[in-house]
Amino acid sequence: MPDGLWSSSPSHPPGLDCVPSFLALKFFLNEMKSLEAELNPPISKKVYNYIYNYKEHLPFKLLGILDVENIPCARDSVLYGSLGSVVAGLGHFLLTSRIRRSCDVGVGGFILVTLGCWFHCRYNYAKLRIQERIARDGIKNKILYESTHLDPERKPTTDKNSS
């Protein structure tokens, strides 16, 4: 047996010198699979989400794409849109007794009300984020520079010793 057959580094699969290369490759791949299985044990999506995302359940996504739980303003917009859709559709039906047209009005109302609430909420949210950033920077600067010569609130002291 050649020296270093079992003491070689893992990147050099043992037995490569005296075993056909495809068998060595198969052995190496099996080793990698078992190592990967040991490092990443198979767990369900729910358990992984619970461990790493601290959630009791998977996030709920409307139509599979819109995460209404985590996107700011999404939940409110969709709920107001649904309310607007029901009001518009029902109101149109009560006025005209036309079912299909009332459904169309309902869908149109949903889209318009959702979009309107979305833009209104996102605009206010953007203003709030800017104010938060200004406040955060202000607090940080106050902590850093309070009572130093860079403190803007510090009153300049007059030199009483000058004659």
Added chain:
Amino acid sequence: MAYPFQLGLQDATSPIMEELLHFHDHALMIVFLISSLVLYIISLMLTTKLTHTSTMDAQEVETVWTILPAIILILIALPSLRILYMMDEINNPSLTVKTMGHQWYWSYEYTDYEDLNFDSYMIPTQELKPGELRLLEVDNRVVLPMEMTIRMLISSEDVLHSWAVPSLGLKTDAIPGRLNQTTLMAMRPGLYYGQCSEICGSNHSFMPIVLEMVPLSYFETWSALMV
């Protein structure tokens, strides 16, 4: 960092990535509404008994479905252009770091004050310690100070590569013979992972990038130790 079954973007670390996340939410809401409308129209088409085989023109609906998409595109384009120009601003960087792409590793040079350069190779799977991330860990991380604007100069020694860190909203091509520039600023400390994003050979998937954002004092200590 990314996690299994992930569908959305990673959490933002830089202000630019925050803006990109919000733009993504904005575009996604518009996509959701259009998808709802299309699903509704499909359900109408499938449930009607009416047919009309002699349609010659439909001026009203054609006007609506020309003007409405134009308005939607404008609503998407305006914030998109705003972020595009915001990404190109250079805000007086405090530090310059050069990164060179090789087959198949990255090398980094901190030459502002001292001559510091090192290579960053991926840690092979069999050498990982428990808890480390497969195909993402490197032997030498890029240590950078947080809450400071840093200029990254990116190029390549051989073939095309791309230096990407999704959490910071960065992806810049490393082109041989060309110097590309990007600026980064991380608002919080931590480890941020990325991978080469331009096909560059057999080990293209095995040359990750790891940024270690630390307070300035730690960065000064680290750079003094590394020199």
